[in-house]
Amino acid sequence: MADYDLVIRHGLIVDGTGAPARQGALAVSDGRIVAVGAIDGRGETELDAEGHAVAPGFIDVHTHDDAAVIRDPRVDFKIMQGVTTDVVGNCGAGVAPANDAFRAYYAAGMGPILGESDLPWSTTAEYFAAVEAARPACNVAAYVPHGVLRYNAMGGERRPPGDAELQRMREQLDEGMRAGAIGLSTGLVYAPGAFARTDELVALAKVAASYGGIYGSHIRDESARLLEAVGEAISIGEQAGCGVQISHHKAAGAQYFGMTKQSLPLIAEARARGVDVTIDVYPYVASSSSLAAMFRLGRGAAFETAPAIIASVKYNKERYEGKYVREIAAELDLPIGEAIRKVLQDEENTPSVIMFIMDEADVRRVIADDHAMIGSDGLPSEGKPHPRLYGTMAAVLEKYVREEPLLALEEAVRKMTSLPAGKHRIAGRGILREGWQADLVIFDPATVADVATYAEPRQYSRGIDYVIVNGEVAAEHGRQTGARAGKMLRRGVAT
Numbered sequence: 001m002a003d004y005d006l007v008i009r010h011g012l013i014v015d016g017t018g019a020p021a022r023q024g025a026l027a028v029s030d031g032r033i034v035a036v037g038a039i040d041g042r043g044e045t046e047l048d049a050e051g052h053a054v055a056p057g058f059i060d061v062h063t064h065d066d067a068a069v070i071r072d073p074r075v076d077f078k079i080m081q082g083v084t085t086d087v088v089g090n091c092g093a094g095v096a097p098a099n100d101a102f103r104a105y106y107a108a109g110m111g112p113i114l115g116e117s118d119l120p121w122s123t124t125a126e127y128f129a130a131v132e133a134a135r136p137a138c139n140v141a142a143y144v145p146h147g148v149l150r151y152n153a154m155g156g157e158r159r160p161p162g163d164a165e166l167q168r169m170r171e172q173l174d175e176g177m178r179a180g181a182i183g184l185s186t187g188l189v190y191a192p193g194a195f196a197r198t199d200e201l202v203a204l205a206k207v208a209a210s211y212g213g214i215y216g217s218h219i220r221d222e223s224a225r226l227l228e229a230v231g232e233a234i235s236i237g238e239q240a241g242c243g244v245q246i247s248h249h250k251a252a253g254a255q256y257f258g259m260t261k262q263s264l265p266l267i268a269e270a271r272a273r274g275v276d277v278t279i280d281v282y283p284y285v286a287s288s289s290s291l292a293a294m295f296r297l298g299r300g301a302a303f304e305t306a307p308a309i310i311a312s313v314k315y316n317k318e319r320y321e322g323k324y325v326r327e328i329a330a331e332l333d334l335p336i337g338e339a340i341r342k343v344l345q346d347e348e349n350t351p352s353v354i355m356f357i358m359d360e361a362d363v364r365r366v367i368a369d370d371h372a373m374i375g376s377d378g379l380p381s382e383g384k385p386h387p388r389l390y391g392t393m394a395a396v397l398e399k400y401v402r403e404e405p406l407l408a409l410e411e412a413v414r415k416m417t418s419l420p421a422g423k424h425r426i427a428g429r430g431i432l433r434e435g436w437q438a439d440l441v442i443f444d445p446a447t448v449a450d451v452a453t454y455a456e457p458r459q460y461s462r463g464i465d466y467v468i469v470n471g472e473v474a475a476e477h478g479r480q481t482g483a484r485a486g487k488m489l490r491r492g493v494a495t
């Protein structure tokens with residue numbers, strides 16, 4: 001008779017709190033961590049972690065896997081980089097709640113980027129039940145996305161909501177919060193979220209606040225008006241009385257490089273006066289989004305200067321996918337803007353694009369911030385998605401811990417575990433502590449590496465030896481097991 005289900009020995013325990021790593025063992029039974037430190041008894045399974053770090057499973061706070069966790073419940077692109085919890089519903093975009101008008105809108109525009117789905121649910125609670133029924137390999141926590149609420153309530157109208165429309169949004173958000181959502185997310189550069197004024201967002205954030213939820217935002221501008229947009233997000237949190245998460249914080253476009261020198265102090269000032277503002281960031285100088293949205297946003301100009309790659313298209317895969325916009329323009333013998341218009345037309349506005357619009361100095365500055373956590377912003381599209389979908393966590397450990405040191409190992413792990421768990425009300429996870437859920441990753445700090453590239457993004461990170469979700473081994477030595485032990489997580493509930 002074994003004493004424990006699983007014992008991991010001789011590892012370097014990096015507990016997620018940022019405390020100094022220490023040699024030790026860890027025991028798991030019934031999906032929970034039952035002992036950390038010195039272990040006497042035997043495990044049914046014994047793992048030797050000599051030379052490896054043992055950390056809480058990584059929490060990816062910024063994903064767009066809302067449909068993917070159901071369509072592709074193995075979520076190999078998450079599990080294989082050590083991610084055990086996926087936060088979906090970001091940027092005001094997602095899959096629930098859904099009425100017929102929203103289903104048609106999703107199919108036409110968002111499906112090709114987030115993954116096709118018939119959206120066979122109406123409410124957020126029903127969507128959560130569908131996630132549970134799909135048994136994904138990783139845990140899932142979710143925001144209620146504002147753009148989705150707005151489309152359900154008033155379609156793509158470019159105006160403030162009427163009283164009844166706002167009330168409809170409030171009710172749907174209330175339903176989502178009761179189902180266990182972590183808060184409200186917005187995407188204020190995308191239709192239809194961009195049509196909302198601040199007062200609409202405050203009114204809704206108050207509903208999230210009444211449940212202890214947070215306000216997560218892809219803010220209104222990440223370039224010329226970055227500081228104003230950061231200010232708006234902070235003020236929404238302040239007025240509504242809830243925490244704020246500023247998504248994928250960046251200064252986009254060469255003329256705005258260095259602006260994080262001003263945005264980070266703005267956030268620090270807000271924190272100093274008691275607003276709980278935190279940020280997330282991905283470790284790359286390229287962003288990725290909808291080509292149509294970026295072109296409309298007036299980044300048409302950015303395409304003239306910054307290199308961009310068409311990541312995924314619906315029809316002409318050979319012709320466009322994985323190619324630089326410049327290359328496509330040359331082949332078509334068209335100016336860049338005209339070439340993009342043609343791609344959008346040929347592909348019914350569905351392509352996603354990768355744009356090299358950031359400066360490494362800004363990325364480093366944001367990652368180093370004490371209140372910055374790691375979020376991939378990966379788009380689970382077909383074609384050649386931004387490599388962040390596969391390599392975000394390993395990239396941080398490889399590049400910013402080992403190769404161009406910016407963070408201590410303990411600090412990098414904290415940004416992927418206890419920091420996001422605390423902010424997103426993910427209870428009982430993110431720290432190696434007795435009684436907490438056994439989401440674990442065992443990796444080699446000396447070899448961990450992101451090997452996904454822009455040309456060949458679908459590659460699993462190196463050096464991630466074991467990934468354990470709710471006590472079950474989900475991946476070992478670069479291979480995914482069949483375990484699908486992920487749970488739908490409800491705000492503040494340790495399950």
Ligand SMILES: [Zn+2]
Nearest residue numbers: 091218247248
């Ligand atoms: Zn976004």
